[in-house]
Amino acid sequence: MKEIRVGIAGLGRLGKVHAENLAFHIPGVRLTAACSIVSEELSFARDRLGAESVFSDYDEMLSKAELDAVVIVTSSPLHCEELKKALECGKHVFTEKPLGVNVEECKEAEKAVEAHPDRIFFLGFMRRFDPSYLYAKKKISEGAIGRPYLVKATGIDPESAVEGAIRFAPTSGGLYIDMASHDIDLMRWFLGSEAREVYALGANFKHPEFPEAGDVETGCALYQFRNGAIGMLHVGRTAAHGYHIETEIVGTEGSIRISPMPAKNLALLYDKRGVVTECVEGFPERFREAYRNEMQEFIRCVRSGEQPEVSVYDGTRATELSFATTKSFREKRPVTL
Template sequence: MEKVKLGIVGLGRLGREHAANINYNIINAELAAVCSAVPEEVESVMKEMNPGYGTTDYMEMFNDKNLDGIVIASNSAFHCKMICDAANAGVKNIYCEKPLGMTLEEIDLIKETVEKNNMNIFQIGYNRRFDQALMSMKEKIDAGFIGKPILIKLVNRDPEWNREALLKFSPTSGGLVFDMLTHDYDVARWLIGSDAETLYGIGGAYGYEGLAELNDIDNCIISIGFENGVMGYMETSRNATYGYHVEYEVFGTEGSLRLGTTPNKDRVVSMNRNGVTTECVKSFFEFWLPTFEAELQDFVDCIQNGKQPKAGLEDAYKAVQWAFAAKEAVDKRTVVSMK
């Protein structure tokens, strides 16, 4: 079987990781083209990975009929235009990093454009669905291991930020809820098989002077009532001084499943006269590293086998819808209905 020829636009940290996985690790794929608005990034990848060609004009790739699919790993602000341009150019298979779009109007336009152009595969980068531990949790929940799910709890704490870097990042990120919690909501609705019905939130800017003036926050909690009756609780923060901290728990009538109660980097425990310590994972990138290859492997397999991805257009759309409702709930400290 011929290799799936992929082009990638966006060669920042995650984009370069995707390019490397396609080039070195996914044996049924070929890195055929790379694109970035930064010429030095294109030159660097061309030198290291030797793809078919490199360009600073993404339309050159979108119009290339020799490519089997496109990977979009650009800045979130460009997702809408790039997805629509690709679909209108006849690209039939797209993988795009989250979020789908930055406004409700954008995601409506993307959905309309993708469906109008009869795209074969649209995959969104909700990589946590490819984590082996979460996949095991999902299997056990579906098999009835914990009985009927009652409560799902999710904790997502980013390492402490450099203040100046956060203030620069915030205006283009969509804010804390939009930037950090769509991953968690996608995991929650996937694990328990239900969409949110009602939301209540509270949060604030606790650790970074100047963030509130940008209408952003650094900590929040959100309570969720799901359509199937499951209760949900989310907590997120940008103030974890000890590293990157993720927890998941699904509690049911017959038991509980938990993941990540301590963010250990590895299984080493250090002991000396100063006490007992364990090193923590330092970033989301380190924690979720194996999932980046797994999600692109799934994209390639879907193209070859004509199947649909684990996280598709509808999942991408619903996550952004939820994020705007959740932001309203936090900003107004009120209950918001998803109906």
């Protein structure tokens, strides 16, 4: 079996997750190179992960390292340009969401992918590879809940991480652009349709820094899909108990609920507070298996030449919907797509 040589760009919190999966958990892969502007992260890649070469310049990594594929986990404004460069250099590409920081960049990315049909392009919508979400999709396809007509999605970051969200707020693009793309993608995936209208609201009760940055700490949005189905979204940044991700798909013959309680494990703690279920604290913990599964699927696609189900166009649709939701919130009116 031919060894797939991979270079990774970006070694922050999520970059480390992908890098460790590539280095230790996916057979037939060699983490050949790593790129970061942070010297400590390069030391981590070389000493802990065994990367053969490290670079502080992305272009230099593309030109000097012998690579079959590139994994892009850099800051969002760099994704579009970096994926284009990698494709032009003949590399297969995995890039984390977002595809671009605006719709125009997404369209540029589409053109770059279309210009290289012989290369694999994989977008990191990892929830599609989470065992629970995969199970729900399978049951829906089998008709277990009849025809799905409503998706209720909740995504709330923990209060323990709010200081980082406050620092990021002035440049994040807003709550919906920052936090809603995964839930929006799941709505499209489960309902099998595109949204045609959205109405969004926002609220702030705890951290005045968000309104000062032109943002809010909590948002809700209602979507009407072209097939008549409905999406309900609740996103926020102040979950007291931990990282809260919950999805419910309602159909004509039943419903499926995923993670109504974001439990850390199957253990129950009995103490003076009563019966306590400890919760996950962040996305690397909640979606550990999903991140590994999606990277395995990327490598499988590279080997087989088979294009993945998640496409560049899914990234554009999610970005378009995130911006439409933000527009509705800011203009206080429904927005038609």
